[in-house]
Amino acid sequence: MPPDRASATDANRASLFADYDLGGFFDEVFDADNHVRPHYAPLLAGLDRFTPEDLVRRARIRDxxxxxxxITFTVYDEGEGIERTFPMDLLPRIVPADEWQHIEDGLVQRVTALNSFLDDLYVGEGAAIHDGIIPIWLVETSDGFNREAFGIPVPLGARCLVAGVDLVRDGEGTYLVLEDNLRNPSGVSYVIENRVAMTRVLPTVFANQQIRSVDHYGRSLLNALNRVAPPASGDRPxxxxxxxxxxxxxxxxxxFLAxxxxxxxxxxxxxxxxxxxxxxxxxxxxxxxxxxxxxxxxAFLDPVVFRSxxxxxxxxxxxxxxxGNVTIANAVGNGVADDKAVYAYVPELIRYYLGEEPILPNVDTYLLWDEDQRSEVLDRLDELVIKPVAEAGGYGIVIGPAASDAELEACRVNIEADPRNYIAQEVVSLSRHPSLVDDHLEGRHIDLRPFVLSGGDIEVIPGGLTRVAMQRGSLVVSSSQGGGSKDTWVLAKGAELVVDSDAETHDGTEPAADDVEELS
Amino acid sequence: MLARDAESLFWTGRYLERAEDTARLLDVTYHGLLETTPAEEAQAWSDVLAAVRLGRVFAEGRRPITAASVSEYLVFDPKNAGSILSAVEQARENARTVREQLSTELWESLNSFCLELRGRNLRADLEFQPHELYGLVRRQCQTVAGVAAETMARDEGWRFFVLGWNLERAEMSCRLLSVRYRQLSPSAFHQWMNTLRSASGLEAYRRTYQASMDPADVVEFLLLSRTFPRSVLFSLRTAENALGHLALDGQLTRPLRQLGRLRSGLEFSDVRELMQGDLGEELRQVEEGIRQVAASVATQYFSNSREFDLHSLHLLPGEGGGR
Structure with a gap:
């Protein structure tokens, strides 16, 4: 490597990571001793060839x-629709093959159990209720529970045809399930478009990586939908x-999906x-x-039955x-299973239906109708996260340590008025990932929403939507709350071997860093 | 394809053509009038309003008929649904509802066009560089048309797009002639040139008729040319071809019959006879015919499905027996 080149790349890394502070959190890229985790080494080596200005410019091209x-979502402000792009951070998040295998096994297990629970509830005997696994009143008081769904069959029991399960990592790097999204989980289009954008804006960082592709999602979704067609609809529903x-x-x-x-x-x-x-x-x-x-x-699906x-x-x-003349996917009534109070019972449901220990644990959760748990929670309100059970998108969440006294008091009043409507969870010290902020990298909290397809077999798309809380210190990573996203790379099995040979690959013979291909 | 999607594609084509025609018309009018008297100028601008059928609406606003007021009205007035900006916005909105039917390139060229227009200071453009603005609109519309032709499969969606595009074009060309033909004496060389130029037909005209400025030649060219793509006859033939492909098994649908009669009337016309008769009335009838075809297309394809009375629905299996 020519000496001037070497010093330039060192200088780039130094300025990109200037004052980078782990902040005491689990960092996806660096271990506690500030060493680069091996599966990130090729990426960082590739990034060394860019100055911070290069990255900023490429981010603008992407926008x-x-x-x-x-590729936008619409935000409504006083009746005026504004089309926004969903910001994508240029540093991808990388998941090694063995970690992904663990995630995939856990998701298949969890979604299998959730499908069983919903089928049991709506077209079965309600066995989990009779056997005392989950209280019937809890099910019946869930906003997502729909009597109208009783007796409506779904071929193969694939009620959660598309599930988006939100995962986070705690201070030790353990993957935890934060919530299940079993109604209309969205975001998969960004998974695919982010990947396309990355290959165009930063093509060179893909060198020496074996990344599993995500662009077959449309085909997999159509296959799953075909499999749940009513039996009478023939070969090509x-x-x-x-x-x-x-x-x-x-x-x-x-x-995009159509x-x-x-x-x-x-x-x-x-x-x-x-x-x-x-x-x-x-x-x-x-x-x-x-x-x-x-x-x-x-609620909007059929005015004869639901909202007129x-x-x-x-x-x-x-x-x-x-x-039985048409199949609706996802099935009606799924909301009961992603209710945040029912969430607390999912580990038990997994044991009940599958006879297995849950692979991916839940976040510790307190149920507020239970007097003992409630009084403990009310004592520690400023240390916990309080969530309304039926909301999605980060709405209505109160984060104790960050809340004002007035907010905590309002929260206390709400809980006492309607304890069924809230849960409390321990604050998870979410893992962080370096993200481009202005012209340097800072650690930002992230989560991961992988997408899981049921249609007979259960398929997990390798990757998912990594969401980034763009505000410094913010723990809420929902796209509705001003978050951004990252391309998420799942490495193929055996890909780690490539890491070792990385040192030889950056000898200055690759194309110059500034030959950016315009996105089209 | 979905009836609603077909309708959106039809209107995407119509609105794009409307934006392009309006830009052409404004461009030649503006630049043709730089050396004329105020009276001639006012006449020319009210002709423009008549050609886009907005004369009455404009008059209700009690605005003076000047280059500035008419141009602003037709370029970006948000109250005018027929302004260039509104037409492009509506083309985009229609395309957005059928985006899954379009190639990425087509959607992107239309979307960037719309975003570019939105981002410009159109008032300043009109004041300082109207020709650049009109040129931009024309070029972008042609780009969209070109991208569409190069990337869209020749399926139903394409036919509806072409149909809307060409019905709008035929109607506009027809009105342009209606407005202009009375002023076309052999001595009005200037107006002739501008009329041809607004249809981008000056060069093609000269190759056919050389330097002739016989009114009959110009009318024949703009109304009856079999080779010039913006003539009324050519646009109607293109539209008829699209309709023919849409009719299953060569079925003679109502819009196809209407359009066929209209087209063959023109196809076998003689321009000298037309000039001796009442050309104004003839043009009015063609224009009316085009509007009837568009109405029949809507009935045939956009709202053809049986309507259902909520009260007659059989809501439980087996109830009422079915048909």
Missing amino acids: AAFRSQG TVVVLTPGVFNSAYFEHV SQMGVELVEGRDLVVDDHVVSMRTTQGLQRVDVIYRRIDD DSTLGVPGLMAAARA
Whole structure:
């Protein structure tokens, strides 16, 4: 390596990581002694060739490309819709193969149990309730519990056709399940678009890495949807994606999924039910629909059964599903299983249905209707995290150590008024990852949402959405709360071997760092 | 394909053509008038408003008919749904609802066009560099058309896109002629040139008719040319071809029959006869015919499905027996 080159790269790393402070947290890149973890070595070596300004410029190119491609979500402010891009941090998060195997095993186990629980509840005997695993009143008081879903079959019991399970790592680096998303988990489009963007903005950092691809998601999703089609629909069932429409904040993702699968993206007004058969209005008349991947909440799905003021849904849809003429995915009523109070019972449900110990533990959770637990929680309110059970997206969360006295008092009043509606959890010291802040790297808290597909076999997409809390010190990483994302690399088995040979690869013969390909 | 998607593609085509035609019209009018009297100027701008069928609406706003007021109204007035900016926004909104039917390149070229227009200071553009602005609109519309032609499969979606595009073009060309033909005396060389230029047809015209400025030649070119893609006849043939592909098994649908009659009327016309008769009335009938075709397309394809009465739905299995 020519000496001037060596000093330039050292200088780059020095300025990128200037004053980088582990802050006492578990850091994904550096161990406690400030040594680079081996699976990050090739990436950091690749990054040495960039100055901080290079990275900032590339981040801007990515933003401009996402905007012109319309990879945006809509934020509504006083009735005005503003299209925003979801910021992507340029430093990818890397998960080694053995860690991923552990995650994958844990997710398959968890989603299998959750599917069993939902099938047991809605079309089975309610065995878990009869056997005292979970109290019936808890199930019945869940906002996500839907009596209307009783008796509606889902082929293969694949009720959580798409699950997004949020994972975090604690101070020791242990992966914990933070929450399950079993209704309409979103974000998978960013998993795929982030990867595409990375290969274009920073192509050289992919050198010497064996990263598992994520772009087969559309095919896997379509396969799963085909498998849950009603038996009578034949070899090539008609699958559609049902969207609330262009004003929905996740509209881009709905478009993305329909086009990845090559199926129609329909709105409620495009569908019609007659004699328990669902059809879509086409230019050539009505065409029968067999499977609906819906991205509309239960409450808006069918005005005959649910909210009668919903214009997004399809009158008669639930009756058609009950008659077995159409499959709705994800299944109606799944919200009961991702209720944050029911979450506390998932480890028991895994033991009950599978006879196995949970591979991925829960975060320690307190149930507030229990008087002993409640009084302990109320004593330690300023040390705990309080969450409403039915909210998603980080809304309504009170983080004790960061809350004002007034907020804690309001929280106390809310809990005492409706203890069923809240849970308390120990504060998890979330792991951190270096992220580009202005022109240098700082540690930011992250989580991980892998996507799990059920359709007979359970498939976990290798990767997922790593979300970054962009505010210094913030523990809330939801995209609704001003977070960003990272491309997430799962290394192929055996990929670690490549790490050792890395030293030889950066000899200055690779293309110059500034030949950025414009995104298109 | 979904009826709603077909309709969105149809309108994407229409709005893009509308934006392009309006830009052309404003461009030649503005630059053709730099050396004329105020009276001629006012006449020319009210002709422009008539050509885009916004004369009455504009008059209701009690604005003076000047280059600045008409241009602002037709370029970016948010109250004018027919302004260039509104048309491009609506083209984009329609495309966004059918985005999964479009190639990434097509969506991206339309989206960047819209974002660029939004980001510009259009008022300053109009004041200091109107020609650049109109050129930009024209080029971007042509880029979108080119990207569409190069990347879209020749499936139903493409046919509806082409259909909307060409019906709009035919209607606009027809109105342009209606507004202009009365002023076309052989001596009005200036107006002739501008009329042809606004249809981007000056060069093509000269290759066919050399330096002739016989009114009949210009009318024949803009109305009946079989080779010039912006003539009324050519646009209608293109639209008819698209409709023909949309009709299953060669079925003669209502819009296809209407369009076929309209097109063949023009196809077998003689321009000298038209000029001796009432050309204004003839043009009005063609324009009306185009609007009827568009209405029939909507009935045939966009709202053709049976409507269901909520009360007649059989909500439980087995109830009512079914059909």
